[in-house]
Amino acid sequence: xxxxxxxxxxxxxxxxxxxxxxxxxLAEQLVAQSVQALLKSDPELAxxxxxxxxxxxxxxxxxxxxxxxxxxxxxxxxxxxxxxxxALRIATDLERVADLGKNIARRALAIDAQKFxxxxxxxxxxxxxxxxxxxKLVLDSYAARDVAKAREVWAKDDDIDAVYTSLFRELLxxxxxxxxxxxxxxxxxxxxxxxxxxxxxxxxxxxxxxxxVTGEPFDEARQSSTTRLTQAEQA
Amino acid sequence: xxxxxxxxxxxxxxxxxxxxxxxxxLAEQLVAQSVQALLKSDPELAxxxxxxxxxxxxxxxxxxxxxxxxxxxxxxxxxxxxxxxxALRIATDLERVADLGKNIARRALAIDAQKFxxxxxxxxxxxxxxxxxxxKLVLDSYAARDVAKAREVWAKDDDIDAVYTSLFRELLxxxxxxxxxxxxxxxxxxxxxxxxxxxxxxxxxxxxxxxxVTGEPFDEARQSSTTRLTQAEQA
Numbered sequence: 001x002x003x004x005x006x007x008x009x010x011x012x013x014x015x016x017x018x019x020x021x022x023x024x025x026l027a028e029q030l031v032a033q034s035v036q037a038l039l040k041s042d043p044e045l046a047x048x049x050x051x052x053x054x055x056x057x058x059x060x061x062x063x064x065x066x067x068x069x070x071x072x073x074x075x076x077x078x079x080x081x082x083x084x085x086x087a088l089r090i091a092t093d094l095e096r097v098a099d100l101g102k103n104i105a106r107r108a109l110a111i112d113a114q115k116f117x118x119x120x121x122x123x124x125x126x127x128x129x130x131x132x133x134x135x136k137l138v139l140d141s142y143a144a145r146d147v148a149k150a151r152e153v154w155a156k157d158d159d160i161d162a163v164y165t166s167l168f169r170e171l172l173x174x175x176x177x178x179x180x181x182x183x184x185x186x187x188x189x190x191x192x193x194x195x196x197x198x199x200x201x202x203x204x205x206x207x208x209x210x211x212x213v214t215g216e217p218f219d220e221a222r223q224s225s226t227t228r229l230t231q232a233e234q235a
Numbered sequence: 236x237x238x239x240x241x242x243x244x245x246x247x248x249x250x251x252x253x254x255x256x257x258x259x260x261l262a263e264q265l266v267a268q269s270v271q272a273l274l275k276s277d278p279e280l281a282x283x284x285x286x287x288x289x290x291x292x293x294x295x296x297x298x299x300x301x302x303x304x305x306x307x308x309x310x311x312x313x314x315x316x317x318x319x320x321x322a323l324r325i326a327t328d329l330e331r332v333a334d335l336g337k338n339i340a341r342r343a344l345a346i347d348a349q350k351f352x353x354x355x356x357x358x359x360x361x362x363x364x365x366x367x368x369x370x371k372l373v374l375d376s377y378a379a380r381d382v383a384k385a386r387e388v389w390a391k392d393d394d395i396d397a398v399y400t401s402l403f404r405e406l407l408x409x410x411x412x413x414x415x416x417x418x419x420x421x422x423x424x425x426x427x428x429x430x431x432x433x434x435x436x437x438x439x440x441x442x443x444x445x446x447x448v449t450g451e452p453f454d455e456a457r458q459s460s461t462t463r464l465t466q467a468e469q470a
Binding site for chain 1: 299303306307308310311316320327338341342345407410411414417418421422424425428464468
């Protein structure tokens with residue numbers, strides 16, 4: 001009987017982890033597609049992203065419900081409880097990532113990139129590639145419960161900040177060069193900020209993985225990194 | 236013995252609600268002070284906001300821990316479980332509100348409002364007054380479990396969006412008028428967006444209160460309102 005209980009519990013936990021993996025894959029895809037929709041001025045793809053976000057919201061609710069049911073039923077301790085708390089936290093971050101992607105998709109619908117020179121978009125493309133790498137790395141590290149990989153995500157967040165900083169300055173320059181760029185570049189500034197924040201959520205998830213595996217609390221210095229100003233913004 | 240259990244449980248729940256009220260009051264104060272720090276160029280006050288945010292982060296962790304302990308110990312059902320889930324959700328929104336306030340405080344440190352004409356800041360002041368009213372109203376509505384008040388918050392979010400829309404356009408105009416305004420107005424655009432998002436979190440909390448009191452699911456149409464584009468941004 002005891003054996004049975006443990007097994008059912010393990011199944012609960014692995015179903016939860018697999019729901020997180022699914023949600024992560026969808027969030028990653030949504031971000032990639034929203035950036036494509038922006039760069040290629042593809043309203044249909046943008047619309048798909050907005051629809052996909054609803055599914056991700058629904059998944060978050062399901063994960064939350066499932067996690068709470070497991071806590072109430074099994075009254076887990078230590079490592080098992082950490083599994084569930086980690087799932088709740090990661091689901092919140094992934095929902096935010098998808099939201100930020102959806103916001104990019106909405107901007108893709110509002111603007112027409114084709115009307116502007118290609119050079120305005122090179123930086124966004126580069127930044128989003130970095131952001132997506134971080135998402136992939138952190139999801140892999142969750143799947144493998146790999147703390148070393150999670151720490152890599154953490155370290156690489158500085159690269160994203162550096163690229164964002166340079167892009168921020170570049171976009172301001174285009175605005176100063178020609179007032180007709182101001183509206184478009186404002187959209188791109190918000191898109192860039194969104195991608196930088198996606199990177200921050202990847203870092204949050206990396207921290208959650210460290211906590212999950214080691215039981216150590218998060219590093220204070222990295223907390224709430226989602227509203228830091230980057231170097232460019234401080235200047 | 237049963238009586239005792241119920242009473243201890245009630246105490247658990249009311250301690251949780253009171254922790255949320257404390258967190259809400261601190262978040263509200265942080266936002267008000269961060270805007271003051273921006274408008275009056277007060278680096279000391281800005282620094283206080285950044286410190287206050289740490290305390291709010293810590294409160295969120297405590298609420299999360301407390302909620303999970305209650306679920307594991309008491310295995311609550313229906314209305315009681317809704318109380319706890321609502322507390323978890325509201326704590327997440329309040330933590331985000333405080334984060335957005337902290338981001339305004341960081342911008343207050345980065346810029347010197349005194350160097351620019353007063354007219355650049357009138358709109359931000361107005362918008363933040365509206366945002367703070369929403370925060371106050373929604374916290375009152377949580378304290379009183381008042382669904383009618385919560386619906387008021389919901390309805391008033393359109394006012395914030397309208398004011399944000401007009402401010403957004405105004406700031407773009409200042410940028411086009413004089414390129415020397417671009418850096419400053421970019422900061423103000425992000426501050427305005429932060430306040431608009433604080434309004435969205437107030438709306439999220441209002442929805443959670445409706446769910447808490449009525450048990451009804453949220454209105455689909457309002458979900459993830461935090462990444463909507465306003466009218467100005469769509470144009």
